[in-house]
Amino acid sequence: MPKASPDDQSTAEAPRAAEASVASKHPLRIVIAGDTFPPDVNGAANFTERLAIGLADRGHDVHIIAPAATRRHGTFREEHGDATLTVHRLNSTRWPLHDWLRFATPWTVQFHSRRILNGFSADVVHIQSHIVIGRGLAKVAHDRGIRTIATNHFMPDNLIEHAPPMPRSLLNRIAKIAWKDAANTYKLVQAITTPTRKAAVFLEEAIGITGVYAISCGIKASDYTPRFDRPTTNDIVFVGRVTAEKNIDVLLKAMTKLDPALNTTLTVVGGGDLLNKLTQTSIDLGLGDRVKFAGYLSDEELRRTLTDGAVFAMPSTAELQSIASLEAMASGLPIVVADAMALPHLVDDGSNGYLFRPGDVDDLAAKLTAVLTKSDDDYLAMRRASLAMIEPHDIDRTLDTFEKLYRGESVAIPVAEAAAAPSAS
Known part of the structure; x- marks a missing residue:
């Protein structure tokens, strides 16, 4: 049998390579x-x-x-x-x-x-x-x-x-x-x-x-509904397990530092072993009428809560990504998150939100205030920036x-x- 030339070999092997490629996609x-x-x-x-x-x-x-x-x-x-x-x-x-x-x-x-x-x-x-x-x-x-x-x-x-x-x-x-x-x-x-x-x-x-x-x-970003106007209320939203590693107590203490004129509220979505303790902490801090522990919500209820929120906060220092933060961004929320572990890669500081020093109650309060006191144009620009930054995270x-x-x-x-x-x- 005559020996095939290199060109003959590549021609003969091309169909086999194509077949192998198709077969590999089963x-x-x-x-x-x-x-x-x-x-x-x-x-x-x-x-x-x-x-x-x-x-x-x-x-x-x-x-x-x-x-x-x-x-x-x-x-x-x-x-x-x-x-x-x-x-x-x-x-x-x-x-x-x-x-x-x-x-x-x-x-x-x-x-x-x-x-x-x-x-x-x-x-x-x-x-x-x-x-x-x-x-x-x-x-x-x-x-x-x-x-x-x-x-x-x-x-x-x-x-x-x-x-x-x-x-x-x-x-x-x-x-x-x-x-x-x-x-x-x-x-x-x-x-x-x-x-x-x-x-x-x-x-x-x-x-x-x-x-x-x-x-x-x-995440499937299309599952979330952003709004393109400013919410009528200044509701801060946290989503996650109500456990020690999430540092929700830092967020509660930051709430006490916010200007009362902002009329801020906090919605905590999720359950966990610290739910009762942190509920009592909010009462002890005088936040009983401003903090809602919503527990676990249906997907529809969670998405509506994010859509209607003004800003998302994540005080945890042990996040390998934070799906909750991604969901908030897909809902068009500015985010304020701890400058720890993987959270910084979700924030273009000053564009779609802010980083705060982990555990620093005053810094968290200052960064939340910075979002909530933005002009309407600047605030809506932050929401658009979150939507742009979520695109690489499409499922x-x-x-x-x-x-x-x-x-x-x-x-x-x-x-x-x-x-x-x-x-x-």
């Missing part, structure tokens, strides 16, 4: 797993649900592995958004120091992971946590040669917040052990992601790795990127922020 069989999933209400659970719904809408076969929300465990077909997902709920136990958090029984996770993968020939596994389910599933997937992606939502503050009272030095030691555990799991995967560049740098320093991808959790971009990672394709993630992360030690 729907994927995806397992997404984590230690929290709706009905839990938190950033990691919400992201996991949005990711699963988006992938299912694109025609992929998506299975979820998560702790059972009650004692009832097994495999169920569950409605989430406009998608019907297969959810494998593992037997779980409630963490006694938390009002709803449940963990799967650690020593059974690998057994159940093998059973689930035996019945579902997954193309890729995507873990959302290294703590219990992610650790066990990653080991099983690694042993079977299944491509595995990990997204890190973990911060030491998340762990310390729910630990029993103990010396800070011991808590720091526990955090280091947790990071070491994370490193042992993440070395089994083919790619690691986290929501922002700053969070990626933080993770790289914490466990001594490089190459972490920064991929926004993403479709997030889905496109994860699909490429799942298929082993190259992914170029632009560096969205230049500031270095704080030390993870």
